[in-house]
Amino acid sequence: MPIRPSLRHSPQLIGLSALVYLALSFRGAQKSNSQQYVPPLGSKSDDRIERSTRIIAVGDLHGDIGNAQKVLEMARVVDSDGNWSGEVDVFVQTGDIIDRGDDTIVLFDWMEDLRSQAQGAGGRVLSHLGNHEWMNTIGDWRYVHASEIKTFGGVAARQDMLSTGRIGRAWAANYTTTSRLPLHPSLGDPNDDFPPSADSAAVRLPAPLSHAAYSFVHGGLASSYPGLSPFPSAINDLGRSLLHKLQHRVQPPPHPPHAYPHLPPSTTREEHALLEADGPLWYRGWALDDEAKVCRAVDPVLEKTGTRRMIMGHTPNFEKIVSRCNGKIIIIDTGISHAYGGALSALSVEYTLKLVSSSEKRWREREVVKALYVDHSVTLVDEERDVFGDM
Ligand SMILES: *[C@@H]1O[C@H](CO)[C@@H](O)[C@H](O)[C@H]1NC(C)=O
Numbered sequence: 001m002p003i004r005p006s007l008r009h010s011p012q013l014i015g016l017s018a019l020v021y022l023a024l025s026f027r028g029a030q031k032s033n034s035q036q037y038v039p040p041l042g043s044k045s046d047d048r049i050e051r052s053t054r055i056i057a058v059g060d061l062h063g064d065i066g067n068a069q070k071v072l073e074m075a076r077v078v079d080s081d082g083n084w085s086g087e088v089d090v091f092v093q094t095g096d097i098i099d100r101g102d103d104t105i106v107l108f109d110w111m112e113d114l115r116s117q118a119q120g121a122g123g124r125v126l127s128h129l130g131n132h133e134w135m136n137t138i139g140d141w142r143y144v145h146a147s148e149i150k151t152f153g154g155v156a157a158r159q160d161m162l163s164t165g166r167i168g169r170a171w172a173a174n175y176t177t178t179s180r181l182p183l184h185p186s187l188g189d190p191n192d193d194f195p196p197s198a199d200s201a202a203v204r205l206p207a208p209l210s211h212a213a214y215s216f217v218h219g220g221l222a223s224s225y226p227g228l229s230p231f232p233s234a235i236n237d238l239g240r241s242l243l244h245k246l247q248h249r250v251q252p253p254p255h256p257p258h259a260y261p262h263l264p265p266s267t268t269r270e271e272h273a274l275l276e277a278d279g280p281l282w283y284r285g286w287a288l289d290d291e292a293k294v295c296r297a298v299d300p301v302l303e304k305t306g307t308r309r310m311i312m313g314h315t316p317n318f319e320k321i322v323s324r325c326n327g328k329i330i331i332i333d334t335g336i337s338h339a340y341g342g343a344l345s346a347l348s349v350e351y352t353l354k355l356v357s358s359s360e361k362r363w364r365e366r367e368v369v370k371a372l373y374v375d376h377s378v379t380l381v382d383e384e385r386d387v388f389g390d391m
């Protein structure tokens, strides 16, 4: 339900209304010249009074570069050459790039190209490890095609590449298990912890603005998972240490045909919990449990993680992106890979924050969240609310 703020007590808006009136009157007077350009409201981008952020998030890609390119081009993350377009501020991928297809190497190399190009253009790429990336580092290769192993030049070369080689190093350096993305720079950088540290500017921001952030993860952040706070570092620190142990052990012969290679003996209980059924890589409760149950359970998790919505992949719906509890839970795995033949989709978020009254430090924020498909889009959330603070 959109929250419509009261328009009273707002000199700026009265001023704007007058402008709208003038613009409309002007338009009326120019009827004979329908080409006359009238700038749309809010199109004048003065950085001091208006901020906007455009985010695109994409779910499981499973070894299909062709469909991945179609999706990123459709969402205007990349141009027709597959290069960073500069039209998006943040591109997020929620894991499971590997398995079920042959394009592992080109996909991970492309992600690193986009990351550098984004950085050069003031943008950002946030990448996540899915349960399938973890399975591969463990040596569980049940979903690896023989034809894909050939693209590496054999089992040993693939093990090298995913552990201490180019792809493994990219995972260690540039992928996390989860992330927290503030919608506005005053709220901190991507993956700054919530609750914020005492010396951070974000610590002074009252709710709801302090929660103007989204979480991204492959499976889900279960309310029963014990390591949610501080978010996201509690999870990501465990992910980093476990990945290091897996990548730097003597690589076990892959399963199958060999026996399942368990986690290393040095794995801690907390690291183990990452990969359990209610851990962030495998959890499916937000996708599968009944509506009343998930909508009761979601608020405490959002509160604890300092977020407004949780975005995840992992549990596919082949027709559409699924939004639950008024968009507090959004599941973006639509089986994009030809391995599934599901819908080509991307999640789009447009966030704007406009100064309404500087004396009251009152701002109006608007969040428009859409599911994008090849030939149509669906608005999942369109909310406005007034927020107060120094930005
Ligand atoms: C795309 O990127 C590649 C590699 O960075 C570059 O060689 C190429 O010129 C780029 N294409 C465009 C259209 O910018």
Ligand SMILES: *[C@@H]1O[C@H](CO)[C@@H](O)[C@H](O)[C@H]1NC(C)=O
Pocket: 112, 115, 116, 119, 166, 169, 170, 171, 173, 174
């Ligand atoms: C991680 O990303 C940065 C760009 O942000 C890039 O320069 C670096 O090479 C990447 N690291 C690896 C190991 O791929």
